[in-house]
Amino acid sequence: xxxxxxxxxxxxxxxxxxxxPSEERASxxxxxxxxxxxxxKLAEASGRIALLSLAAPEQNPPAVxxxxxxxxxxAEKSSxxxxxxxxxxxxxxxxxxxxxxxxxxxxxxxxxxLWISDRGLDQQLEQIRQTTQAYQEQTQHAQALVNxxxxxxxxxxxxxxxxxMPKAWGYVKYNPRMGMMCYTADLPEPPPDKVYQMWAVPMTxxxxxxxxxxxxxxxxxxxxxxxxxxxxxxxWFCVTVEPKGGRSAxxxxxxxxxxx
Amino acid sequence: xxxxxxxxxxxxxxxxxxERVVQKDESALAALYDRYxxxxxxEATRILRDSGAAEEVLQDLFYQVWRxxxxxxxxxxxxxxxxxxxxxxxxxxxxxxxxxRDDEELTENSVVLPCSLETTAAQNQLLGRVKTILSGMPxxxxxxxxxxxxxxxxxxxxxxxxATPLGTxxxxxxxxVEILKQALA
Numbered sequence: 001x002x003x004x005x006x007x008x009x010x011x012x013x014x015x016x017x018x019x020x021p022s023e024e025r026a027s028x029x030x031x032x033x034x035x036x037x038x039x040x041k042l043a044e045a046s047g048r049i050a051l052l053s054l055a056a057p058e059q060n061p062p063a064v065x066x067x068x069x070x071x072x073x074x075a076e077k078s079s080x081x082x083x084x085x086x087x088x089x090x091x092x093x094x095x096x097x098x099x100x101x102x103x104x105x106x107x108x109x110x111x112x113x114l115w116i117s118d119r120g121l122d123q124q125l126e127q128i129r130q131t132t133q134a135y136q137e138q139t140q141h142a143q144a145l146v147n148x149x150x151x152x153x154x155x156x157x158x159x160x161x162x163x164x165m166p167k168a169w170g171y172v173k174y175n176p177r178m179g180m181m182c183y184t185a186d187l188p189e190p191p192p193d194k195v196y197q198m199w200a201v202p203m204t205x206x207x208x209x210x211x212x213x214x215x216x217x218x219x220x221x222x223x224x225x226x227x228x229x230x231x232x233x234x235x236w237f238c239v240t241v242e243p244k245g246g247r248s249a250x251x252x253x254x255x256x257x258x259x260x
Numbered sequence: 261x262x263x264x265x266x267x268x269x270x271x272x273x274x275x276x277x278x279e280r281v282v283q284k285d286e287s288a289l290a291a292l293y294d295r296y297x298x299x300x301x302x303e304a305t306r307i308l309r310d311s312g313a314a315e316e317v318l319q320d321l322f323y324q325v326w327r328x329x330x331x332x333x334x335x336x337x338x339x340x341x342x343x344x345x346x347x348x349x350x351x352x353x354x355x356x357x358x359x360x361r362d363d364e365e366l367t368e369n370s371v372v373l374p375c376s377l378e379t380t381a382a383q384n385q386l387l388g389r390v391k392t393i394l395s396g397m398p399x400x401x402x403x404x405x406x407x408x409x410x411x412x413x414x415x416x417x418x419x420x421x422x423a424t425p426l427g428t429x430x431x432x433x434x435x436x437v438e439i440l441k442q443a444l445a
Contacts, residue, residue, distance in 0.1 A: 013437040017408050019415055039370070043337050047373040048444050049437075050344040052409045053299065054383075054390040056306035060298050065315045069293065072319075073286050073326050 004211030004224040005038055006031050009248070012038075012045035027144070030137045037245075145223055148173055148180045157237055159185060159256035164241075170256050172237045174200075179230035182223045183237075185256060187215045190241055196255070197246045200228045201236040208232065212246035235260050274339045274378055281329040289326050296340050297322070299383065300347045307351035307410050317350050333370075340378075341371030352412035374444050393443045397436055404429055405436035 007015060007028050014020065015028060032038045148154055159170035170185030183198055190196055198210040210226035228234065239256040272291060280288030297318060304314035321343060325332075332339065377383050394402050400422075407413045407421060415433065419426040 010438075013441060014434065017405075017433070017437065018412060019408060019433060021414070040372075043370040043372040044374075046345055046371040047338070047341050048441055049409070050341050050348070050371055050373065051386065051390050051444065052394075052405065052440070053303035053306075053344045053348065054387045055394050055406070056302040056410070058298065058387070059302040059305050059311075059314075061301040061315060061318055062311075065301075065319055066290065066293055066297070069319050069322050070286060070290060072323060073289060076326075077284060077286070 004213060004226050005035065006225075006227055007038065008209070009041065012041045013049055016042060016046040016049040027140050030133070030140055033133060034137055141225065144180065144225055145182055148175050148178060148182055148225070151175050151178065153177055155260065157258040157260050159183075159237060159239065159258040162254050162257060164253045165255040168255055170239065170258075172198075172258060174228075174234060174237070174260070176232070176234065177230070179228050179232070180225060181210055181228055181237075182225040183210070184223050185213075185215070185239060187239070187255065189215060193244050194241050194252070195244055195246060196239050197242040197250070197252075198224070198226065199238050199240065199250055200226075200232065200234045201238065203233045203235045205232075207238075207250055209246060209248065210237075212242065212244075275334045278325075278329050278332055278334070278339065281326060286326075289322065292325065292339070293322050295378065296343055299340065299377070300343050303344060304347050304351045307348065307412075308355055313354060314351070317347055317354070320350070321346055337370035338373045338377075341373040345371050348409070348412075356412060389443075393440060397439060398432075400424070400428075401432045401436040401439070404432040405440075408433055 015025070018025075020028065032042055154173050154175040157172040157174060159168075159172060161168040165187065168185065168187050170183060170187070172181055172183040174181040181200065185196070187196060195212040195214065197212045199207040200210050201207045208228055210228060211224055213224045237256075237258045237260075238250070238254050240250045240254050241252040242250070243252075272288075274292065274295075277288040277292050281292070300321060301314055301318050304317040305311055308314050308317070325339075325343075332342070375382065375386060377386065394406075397405075403422065404418055407418045408415075413421065415426060415429050418424075418433075419429045422429065
């Protein structure tokens with residue numbers, strides 16, 4: 001899992017509304033599926049957006065819909081319990097019992113066996129689904145990374161240390177056309193309850209967060225990536241130390257700074 | 261159903277009714293249906309503009325609640341939230357003839373509503389609030405967000421539909437979403 005969230009806090013409502021293009025949507029959804037923090041934000045945003053449905057003119061369904069629903073439900077219930085009812089009403093015959101009793105036991109054993117097998121298969125399927133999802137997310141990340149790194153118009157910005165951390169270094173690969181950046185930084189572990197946060201700073205306007213991250217060693221070789229608004233005239237990049245979860249604007253000391 | 265039973269079910273929480281649905285208590289399903297079918301049907305009818313198709317969406321959704329109630333995790337979201345989002349997704353899929361996922365799980369797309377909709381009074385109050393919020397928006401903003409929500413249109417489709425620049429549409433929708441978010445905070 002990457003520490004960089006590919007969607008900003010204020011964009012969850014737009015995502016819930018379906019405003020993102022499908023290709024971008026798929027990669028964000030893959031991230032949300034594996035990021036509880038983003039999943040929670042999306043659940044809350046989806047709730048706010050869902051309330052737009054209340055703007056629809058009030059309509060009550062015809063009574064027949066409920067009737068059909070309950071008939072369907074009753075039909076399902078009666079088909080489930082039908083064998084028991086048949087056994088209750090049928091007169092008993094001793095020689096029949098000698099056949100039916102072992103058959104019923106065999107059927108019950110087979111049912112239990114199938115149920116256990118089914119549960120085992122369900123668990124295996126769930127494991128496979130989770131593994132596939134993790135691979136899919138890694139592949140998407142790697143593909144996006146390759147796209148940025150291989151693009152002719154991607155620029156490299158060296159990040160220099162500040163007196164706050166004189167031995168630190170890092171660099172940013174930034175593609176303004178794609179609105180994407182990836183970065184790496186050699187930094188010591190941050191203080192407890194703190195994280196590093198990357199910022200893209202335009203010539204005019206406020207810095208834009210490019211995600212929070214932990215030192216390079218914690219990434220298992222995976223470069224953090226972030227989306228920045230296309231057309232944003234980035235001139236500087238910097239890394240600050242911020243409280244866990246990051247901040248919407250830099251508040252902590254700068255530890256790395258680079259100029260485009 | 262008697263008035264007394266109806267009043268009693270008004271007091272049952274969604275969660276307790278769902279627990280009874282898991283036990284295959286059809287009166288609990290009927291109570292949930294009575295509570296939320298109006299909201300779901302109104303939404304589906306607004307999107308599909310076809311009451312017959314909206315009835316199918318409504319019936320399918322509640323039948324799925326019956327079949328898979330045990331999968332619903334109240335810690336991850338609310339039932340009416342899920343119903344409204346699933347009704348929208350399915351209706352838009354039908355409207356735009358996209359491949360529909362009518363088997364979406366009750367565990368998927370968790371939705372946390374900012375307030376309860378369990379009583380008719382709460383629903384009426386919120387209904388009035390949402391209508392006030394929308395009527396307070398400039399026409400262009402309201403139109404853009406309604407096209408996005410009820411027609412499932414993308415930014416580009418809305419821009420084309422309204423013959424308005426794409427950037428303007430994006431700004432209008434962002435502003436409308438921000439107004440909604442702040443008004444419901």
